[in-house]
Amino acid sequence: MSEMLDWVKARVRCCSCEGSLQSSRYVNMVALLKEATWKYPVHGNILVYPKYPTNRAVAVLCDRCIDQRREPKYAVEWDKDRTQVEYHRVEGLKDLAPIPESSSSASAGRGLGEGASSGEGVGKAGVRMMGGK
Numbered sequence: 001m002s003e004m005l006d007w008v009k010a011r012v013r014c015c016s017c018e019g020s021l022q023s024s025r026y027v028n029m030v031a032l033l034k035e036a037t038w039k040y041p042v043h044g045n046i047l048v049y050p051k052y053p054t055n056r057a058v059a060v061l062c063d064r065c066i067d068q069r070r071e072p073k074y075a076v077e078w079d080k081d082r083t084q085v086e087y088h089r090v091e092g093l094k095d096l097a098p099i100p101e102s103s104s105s106a107s108a109g110r111g112l113g114e115g116a117s118s119g120e121g122v123g124k125a126g127v128r129m130m131g132g133k
């Protein structure tokens, strides 16, 4: 388990039930079809970046909410130094068009804003990346 995931579990609450993630096996990152006006964490896609340059918001959900297919109520934001966590109500964010499956499926994505560069991005054990609707 990476240091970053430990931090997420300790500091970030589930974006649906607002419960703790401590007992959750996975840190479930859900890509939202919403514009992120902040830097971390965001979901993007390097392959389609020229066409879809807008950063997309991410929600973190506990295993229970994933199993029960609950919708995220919030998108989560944290700062570069991970000293602050903020939540943004999903309905307050700007809608974005989905990226067509054909252009996004082949990519590894940019993953988490900070994760991509430090090797803690999408696909490592302990993180489940869920697509948007």
Ligand SMILES: [Zn+2]
Residues within 6 Å of the ligand: 014, 015, 016, 017, 018, 019, 061, 062, 063, 064, 065
């Ligand atoms: Zn939950």
